[in-house]
């Protein structure tokens with residue numbers, strides 16, 4: 001097995017059980033085209049190739065790309081792209097390869113150090129949702145981030161990231177994966193999640209306002225929302241608006257649902 005490089009967040013998954021759960025969560029059929037980010041040594045890639053119509057894998061590490069090309073390069077349903085997933089133009093690179101265009105699912109054990117930017121590239125943002133959303137995104141990532149992404153309102157894990165991502169996708173926890181499932185083991189525990197991008201039922205009128213509102217609202221998690229938002233809106237006025245939205249005026253940011261945040265932003269920008 002190649003030595004893991006720290007700068008690329010490399011931790012090789014060696015748990016068969018975790019691999020099986022990731023693949024099962026993707027519910028692959030013979031018509032699926034899968035995008036994998038960071039195939040590494042190809043353990044997950046092999047499984048994906050066995051279940052999907054086509055797999056496009058993007059790997060930044062040139063040495064690994066050579067190994068992968070030797071191992072899997074002969075398979076007709078495999079396309080390997082060497083580069084940085086965050087900066088490459090996937091649609092343009094796939095243009096010459098019709099069988100691999102518009103992958104509909106993402107399945108990946110991602111490098112944890114770039115989780116935020118990967119999520120943003122896959123889902124878009126509140127202001128710019130991905131116009132061609134994936135059908136499903138299955139990711140193995142840091143457990144703490146998984147908890148924030150899948151948290152329900154009222155939970156201590158429910159924060160600005162939960163609102164930003166849940167506005168764009170339904171987020172589901174599939175299973176926990178302990179650090180010893182990897183070689184070398186990361187310092188943190190991990191988890192598998194499934195994101196299903198969804199049509200935005202009540203779009204926010206002013207995405208930038210919504211971003212500011214979330215950022216300020218969650219700035220001090222112990223404080224009541226109306227105190228965190230003092231610089232934006234008079235506290236009594238906010239209490240009244242919250243009551244009209246059927247939200248307790250003493251609520252903290254974590255108590256508001258994504259729908260509450262959208263309504264609040266929309267009322268404030270009317």
Ligand code: SAH
Nearest residue numbers: 008011012013038039040060084085109111
């Ligand atoms: N999927 C493999 C490896 C996971 S480790 C396994 O489960 O064993 C993360 C992988 O992402 C490594 O192979 C690393 O080289 C790759 N990687 C890191 N940064 C990347 C980037 N910006 N773009 C594409 N791949 C990247």
